Amino acid sequence: MSAGRPIERLDWTARRVALEWAGGARAEFASLWLRDNRREDRDPHSDQRLIDVVDLPERPRIRSARLADGSLVIEWQDGAAESRYEGEWLLRHSDAAEASEDFARTPWLEGAGLDATRDFAWLEFAALSAGGATRAGWLARLWQDGIAFLRGVPATDEGIFRAMAFVGRIAATNYGEVFDVRSVPRPENLAYSDLGLGLHTDNPYRDPVPGFQALHALVTAPDGGESLFADGLALAEHLREVAPGDFARLARTPVPFHYRAAGVELRARRPIIRLACDGAVAAVHYNNRSIAPLPLAADAAERFYRAYRRFGRMLRDTRYCVKLRLRDGDLVVFDNHRVLHGRTAFSSAQHPRHLRGCYLTRDSVQSEAACARRATTGAGRA
Ligand SMILES: [Fe+2]
Structure with a gap:
C-alpha cells in the first residue's frame, strides 16, 4: 500500500490518464509521459533511465488502466510489460505539484524590522556536527531564508573547514580555499581595508558565480565592522512591483563584470537580475566595484543607468537591511x-578585525540539505 493521499478517481482513454487525489488535487498524464517514466526502464541501482526518447513508441496506447494498492497500473496495447506507478509519486511529479524547487525560498523584504539573532536560524556548531533532524532543519532554513548562522565554531584557522564539512563543498578560487578578510596595506580588493562596504554580492565576474559564502568571525571589534544583509530576491520582486520597466531593464541587459589582480584576469557577462524560465527571479548579482564599462549606446545607457540607480537606491535604504555584530566564533x-x-x-x-571566508558550490549545499532531509524523513524514490 503506498503512503500519502489516496487516489479517489481514475478516468482514462487510450492516450490519457486523469487522476484525482483525496483533497482535490487533479492531474492528467499523457501516455507517452507514463511510458517514459516506467520503473522497469530505470537501472535499479542508480535509478538512471536506460532508454532514450527515440526508443519509445511515438503514440503509445493504453489497453487498460486500474488502481491497485494506491498505485496506477497500466496495460499497453503494444504488448509492453504492465507498468505500475505509486499514487504519491505521480502527484509529486505532476503539474499539480506545488513548488518545483526542492526548497522553497521565503523572501524577507524589510530587514530593518528583523532581529537577526531571533528571525534567522542559529545553531551551535556541536549541534550541526551531531547531524540528524537539527542539522536538516538548519540547512532547510538556509535555503528558505538565504542565510543562517552558527555559534561556537572554534575560532581557529581550521574552524571554517570543520564547520563547512557539514554544509557543502568549498570552491577554491585564486584566493585559495579560504580568504582572510582583514586590513592590509594597498589592498588588491577593498574588502581587505577598513572601509565600509555597501551591499553587494561577491564575484559576479566568475563563471559560475560562487553559490554560497561563509564568513567566520575570528576576531571581532567592539566598535564598527557590523555586518549588513539584505534579501536581493525580495528587493528584485519589489522593484518589479514598483518599477516594472526598470526591473525588465536590469533583467535583460548583460552587464560585463571584471576583476584583475596579479596573475588573475576574470570576466563574465550577466544581468544584474537573472530570471528563471518561468519569469521568477533566479539570482541577483550586484557589485558596483567590479562592473566594467558598459558597451551601451547613449540612449540605452541612459535607460540602464536609470534602472541601475533605482535599484542601487533601494540597497542604500536602511529599511531593507538587517544589521548585526558577529561575535568571536560566530559563522x-x-x-x-x-x-x-x-x-x-x-x-x-x-x-583589529579578522573574518575568514570561503565559497561553497551551490549544488553541494543543495545536495547536503536534500540528503539530510532524506535521512530524517526516509523519503524513497526520487
Ligand atoms: Fe563581499
Whole structure:
C-alpha cells in the first residue's frame, strides 16, 4: 500500500490518464509521459533511465488502466510489460505539484524590522556536527531564508573547514580555499581595508558565480565592522512591483563584470537580475566595484543607468537591511545568488578585525540539505 493521499478517481482513454487525489488535487498524464517514466526502464541501482526518447513508441496506447494498492497500473496495447506507478509519486511529479524547487525560498523584504539573532536560524556548531533532524532543519532554513548562522565554531584557522564539512563543498578560487578578510596595506580588493562596504554580492565576474559564502568571525571589534544583509530576491520582486520597466531593464541587459589582480584576469557577462524560465527571479548579482564599462549606446545607457540607480537606491535604504555584530566564533552562511552583504567601516588600528571566508558550490549545499532531509524523513524514490 503506498503512503500519502489516496487516489479517489481514475478516468482514462487510450492516450490519457486523469487522476484525482483525496483533497482535490487533479492531474492528467499523457501516455507517452507514463511510458517514459516506467520503473522497469530505470537501472535499479542508480535509478538512471536506460532508454532514450527515440526508443519509445511515438503514440503509445493504453489497453487498460486500474488502481491497485494506491498505485496506477497500466496495460499497453503494444504488448509492453504492465507498468505500475505509486499514487504519491505521480502527484509529486505532476503539474499539480506545488513548488518545483526542492526548497522553497521565503523572501524577507524589510530587514530593518528583523532581529537577526531571533528571525534567522542559529545553531551551535556541536549541534550541526551531531547531524540528524537539527542539522536538516538548519540547512532547510538556509535555503528558505538565504542565510543562517552558527555559534561556537572554534575560532581557529581550521574552524571554517570543520564547520563547512557539514554544509557543502568549498570552491577554491585564486584566493585559495579560504580568504582572510582583514586590513592590509594597498589592498588588491577593498574588502581587505577598513572601509565600509555597501551591499553587494561577491564575484559576479566568475563563471559560475560562487553559490554560497561563509564568513567566520575570528576576531571581532567592539566598535564598527557590523555586518549588513539584505534579501536581493525580495528587493528584485519589489522593484518589479514598483518599477516594472526598470526591473525588465536590469533583467535583460548583460552587464560585463571584471576583476584583475596579479596573475588573475576574470570576466563574465550577466544581468544584474537573472530570471528563471518561468519569469521568477533566479539570482541577483550586484557589485558596483567590479562592473566594467558598459558597451551601451547613449540612449540605452541612459535607460540602464536609470534602472541601475533605482535599484542601487533601494540597497542604500536602511529599511531593507538587517544589521548585526558577529561575535568571536560566530559563522554566517548565505546564498551569494540572493543575499547581499556589506559592512560598516571600522578602525583596525584601534581594534583589529579578522573574518575568514570561503565559497561553497551551490549544488553541494543543495545536495547536503536534500540528503539530510532524506535521512530524517526516509523519503524513497526520487
Ligand atoms: Fe563581499
